[in-house]
Amino acid sequence: MSSSHLESVARALVAEGKGILAADETVPTLTKRFQTLGIQSTEQSRRTYREMLFTCPDAAKFISGAIMYDETIRQKSSDGRPLAEALTAQGIIPGIKVDTGAKPLAGFPNETVTEGLDGLRERLRDYHAMGARFAKWRAVIHVTDALPTFACVSANAHALARYASLCQEQEVVPIVEPEVLMDGPHTIDRCEEVTGMVLHSVFHALFAQRVALEGMLLKPNMVIAGKECARSSSEEEVAAATLRCLRRHVLPTVPGIVFLSGGQNACLASAHLNAINRLPGPKPWKISFSYGRALQDPALEAWHGRDQDLPAGQQALYRRASLNGAASVGKYTAEMEAASADDPPHRRDWRDD
Numbered sequence: 181m182s183s184s185h186l187e188s189v190a191r192a193l194v195a196e197g198k199g200i201l202a203a204d205e206t207v208p209t210l211t212k213r214f215q216t217l218g219i220q221s222t223e224q225s226r227r228t229y230r231e232m233l234f235t236c237p238d239a240a241k242f243i244s245g246a247i248m249y250d251e252t253i254r255q256k257s258s259d260g261r262p263l264a265e266a267l268t269a270q271g272i273i274p275g276i277k278v279d280t281g282a283k284p285l286a287g288f289p290n291e292t293v294t295e296g297l298d299g300l301r302e303r304l305r306d307y308h309a310m311g312a313r314f315a316k317w318r319a320v321i322h323v324t325d326a327l328p329t330f331a332c333v334s335a336n337a338h339a340l341a342r343y344a345s346l347c348q349e350q351e352v353v354p355i356v357e358p359e360v361l362m363d364g365p366h367t368i369d370r371c372e373e374v375t376g377m378v379l380h381s382v383f384h385a386l387f388a389q390r391v392a393l394e395g396m397l398l399k400p401n402m403v404i405a406g407k408e409c410a411r412s413s414s415e416e417e418v419a420a421a422t423l424r425c426l427r428r429h430v431l432p433t434v435p436g437i438v439f440l441s442g443g444q445n446a447c448l449a450s451a452h453l454n455a456i457n458r459l460p461g462p463k464p465w466k467i468s469f470s471y472g473r474a475l476q477d478p479a480l481e482a483w484h485g486r487d488q489d490l491p492a493g494q495q496a497l498y499r500r501a502s503l504n505g506a507a508s509v510g511k512y513t514a515e516m517e518a519a520s521a522d523d524p525p526h527r528r529d530w531r532d533d
């Protein structure tokens with residue numbers, strides 16, 4: 181595949197008014213989320229849940245691609261088609277998480293490096309044969325006054341770049357996700373400093389590994405104060421700091437930036453995306469979403485493991501997807517949100533993986 185084909189897939193993933201559904205939780209993570217709602221986690225219940233998301237009527241108006249986990253891409257929908265095919269039939273591009281998780285970084289307490297490079301070429305080949313046209317790899321950066329270390333940032337940047345170049349070799353668009361966590365009491369200024377440093381290091385590594393920037397997407401955190409920070413930031417502050425940081429560190433050749441939600445509640449994740457898109461001045465990339473929790477939580481809550489509530493789950497996903505679709509073009513308003521339970525108390529401590 182030429183880099184122009186990779187570029188056309190990357191651009192399709194950030195088509196006007198659309199973003200990505202991240203539904204690639206590992207079995208233990210999805211099991212934890214199910215358990216908080218009293219839903220049994222079995223291969224069958226996970227399959228039913230993912231089928232509900234992937235066959236949501238008209239979701240393709242706002243969802244360009246969906247990221248699956250290894251178990252999911254091997255599962256079939258109730259009509260016997262592989263779930264990847266069910267997505268394609270809807271006009272949604274199938275994607276796959278290919279890292280094997282953030283593991284303790286030897287010699288660096290409280291820091292992690294994301295693993296999964298061993299055998300990645302072969303796994304990408306298999307996933308491509310199963311229909312995947314894009315992939316995801318998430319690096320995790322912890323923030324304190326002293327962290328991250330240079331060693332942690334450079335080890336994660338190197339792994340992200342090696343992953344991205346293998347993806348492109350195998351005709352798969354890499355989503356490069358360096359996540360600076362919201363955990364902790366750090367200020368928005370500290371988040372901006374660390375996010376800038378991490379992005380700089382990631383782009384340096386991507387250049388060194390000859391990654392074609394036009395054939396990838398960046399999935400960063402927003403620049404935002406830590407969850408335990410005494411001073412919370414306004415939507416305008418988050419938007420201004422995020423765009424400033426991206427302008428300084430993300431080359432304009434990248435077709436799109438798709439944010440993770442990172443533990444923000446669903447409404448705030450939409451409001452922030454909207455505020456960023458409404459800022460004046462140059463934005464050389466499409467700016468959209470690749471949300472997990474902020475898209476799925478209301479749908480999971482509405483479904484609650486009950487067959488009769490599958491349509492309610494799909495309606496909830498459709499609603500959140502349409503609101504984020506509006507935010508991706510700066511047309512979201514707070515009035516579009518009815519009083520809702522989008523941030524039920526049980527999920528405030530949920531983490532991603």
Ligand code: 13P
Binds near residue numbers: 318532
């Ligand atoms: P959240 O939006 O829940 O942070 O998840 C997105 C994701 O895919 C993180 O890897």
